[in-house]
Amino acid sequence: MEQQSVVIAGGGPTGMWLACELRLAGVGVVVLERAPEIDPHSRALTVHPRTIETFALRGAHTRMLAEGGRISSGHFAVLDDRLDFGSLDTDFPFTLTIPQARTTELLQERALALGAEVRRGHRVTDAVSAPDSVSLTVLAPDGRTYALDAPYAVGCDGTRSVVRQCADIAFEGTSFTALGTLGDVVLDEPPPGAVVSAWTRRGTLMLVPLPGGLHRIAMHSPEDIREDWPGELTFEDFRERVRAVTGTDYGMHSPSWLSRFGNTSRLARSYRAGRILLAGDAAHQHMPAGGVGLNVGVQDAMNLGWKLAAVVTGRAPDALLDTYHAERHPVGADTIEHTQAQTALMMGFSPQGSALRSLMGKLIAERPQLRDALAERLSGLSVAYDLPGATHPLAGRRAPNLLLADSRHLYDLLADGRPVLVGSPRTSDGRLAPQQPQHRPAWDGVGAALIRPDGYVGWASGTTDSAALAREAEHALAALHGTPPERHPA
Structure with missing residues (x-):
C-alpha cells in the first residue's frame, strides 16, 4: 500500500x-x-x-x-x-x-x-x-x-x-425545477460587443466570445421551467430557442458542444x-x-x-x-x-x-x-469570516493589496504561503499606510495586523501602547497555529 x-x-x-x-x-x-x-x-x-x-x-x-x-x-x-x-x-x-x-x-x-x-x-x-x-x-x-x-x-x-x-x-x-441550455457554436454574424445579454418573455440569453472563433450562448426558456429532464438537446432545437429570444440565430453553425444544466x-x-x-x-x-x-x-x-x-x-x-x-x-x-x-x-x-x-x-x-x-x-470580495474572540472590525475580512511603508505590496509578501505581520509591534507609531490614491478609512489607525496565508485578517489592533501591541501580536500568532510570520514595517 x-x-x-x-x-x-x-x-x-x-x-x-x-x-x-x-x-x-x-x-x-x-x-x-x-x-x-x-x-x-x-x-x-x-x-x-x-x-x-x-x-x-x-x-x-x-x-x-x-x-x-x-x-x-x-x-x-x-x-x-x-x-x-x-x-x-x-x-x-x-x-x-x-x-x-x-x-x-x-x-x-x-x-x-x-x-x-x-x-x-x-x-x-x-x-x-x-x-x-x-x-x-x-x-x-x-x-x-x-x-x-x-x-x-x-x-x-x-x-x-x-x-x-x-x-x-x-x-x-x-432537485431542479428549472433548466438551462448552452451551446458553443460558430457565428457568421456575431453581435457587436464582448458580452451580449437579453431577457424577454420568450427567454433569457447570454452570449460570450470564446477562443478559437467560437461563441458561448447560454439561455433559459419558459418551457425549461420543469421537473423532468428532457431528451437530448439538438442543434436545431437550440437554434430555434435563440431565434425565439433575439429574432436571429446570428448565423450559427458547427456546434462543438451542446448541453443542459439545472438549478439543483x-x-x-x-x-x-x-x-x-x-x-x-x-x-x-x-x-x-x-x-x-x-x-x-x-x-x-x-x-x-x-x-x-x-x-x-x-x-x-x-x-x-x-x-x-x-x-x-x-x-x-x-x-x-x-x-x-x-x-x-x-x-x-x-x-x-x-x-x-x-x-x-x-x-x-x-x-x-x-x-x-x-x-x-x-x-467574492464581500466574504468575511466570523473569528471567535476577535474584536477589531477588520478581523475576518479580506486584506486589500496594501502598499506598505517599505514600498512593497502586501500580496507580494504572501507569495510563500506564510502569514505576514504588518505594522510594528515594537514601536508606538507604526501605522499601516493605505495604498494610494484610494483611501481606506477602515485601515486608519491600525497599529499592526496579522494577515493569514489566505489573505484574510486574522488579527488587528489600533492600540498605541507598544508593549500591549507586542503582547497582542504574540497571542495572535499563537492562536493562528502556524509558522511565525515574517514581520514587515508598515
Missing part, C-alpha cells in the same frame, strides 16, 4: 489549487483524476476579482491576466443594469473570461512544477476513514485496483462525489468527516448563475490549504481543520441563496415575474449602495 500525506480526488481547478497550496508548504500530494485528459468543454468561463486576488497572493495570476479577456461589469439575473466593478476596492476590478479547461491547465502546470503528483485516468472507488488515516481504493487506467493510505483525503470530485458518499456526508437541498441546489451537511474533507462542487451544487461555481471552489481550497498543511506538518492541532467548515459552509449556503434568487428572476417569464425584474432593475439603478453590494457579492 502506498503512503501519501494528502490524497486529493478530483483534478479540476479546486483540486489543482489545493495541491498547489499543499506543495507550497512542503506537503506530499497526489491528485487522482478519473478523466484521462482535461475536459475541453468548459462550463465555467469566468474568474472573478477575488479569485484573481487569490491567485495573485501566490504570484500565479500573470498568465491568466495575459490570456483572459477583461469585463469590467457583471450581471445579477441578466438585469439590464449591470454591476460596475470599477468601484470595488481591488487591483482587479474586472472579471476574466478564460475557459475552465485553460484555467485547469495552468493550475495543473503550477501543481506539477511545485512537485505534486497528478495521476489522470485514476478513479477513486472507495474511501474509508480510520482514526489515524484514510484508506482509498483506486481503479487505474489499465483496470488494476490498488490502495492508497494517507493521513487526510480531500474530495474535490464534483457533485456526484464518491468521496462524499463514502464518508456518508449528507448532500441536502432541492445542494449543500454538504459538513465539509469534514474525520480525516475526509470536501471542497468545491463536492461540497455545494447550484445553478451556474453569474459563473460563481469555479470561484467558490478555488476559495474553498485557499481556505483549506494552509490549515491542512499546518496540521499535516505538525505546526497546528487537528482541531484547526474544524474552522474550515465553520468558515466556508456559510459561504456555500450563501452561494445557493444567491443563485436561487437569480434563477427566480431570470426565469420570471410571467407578468408578475416581469414586474419583479423591472422593480429590481429600478432599485439597482437608483441605489448605488445596492448595486455596489451586489457587485461585491458576485465578485
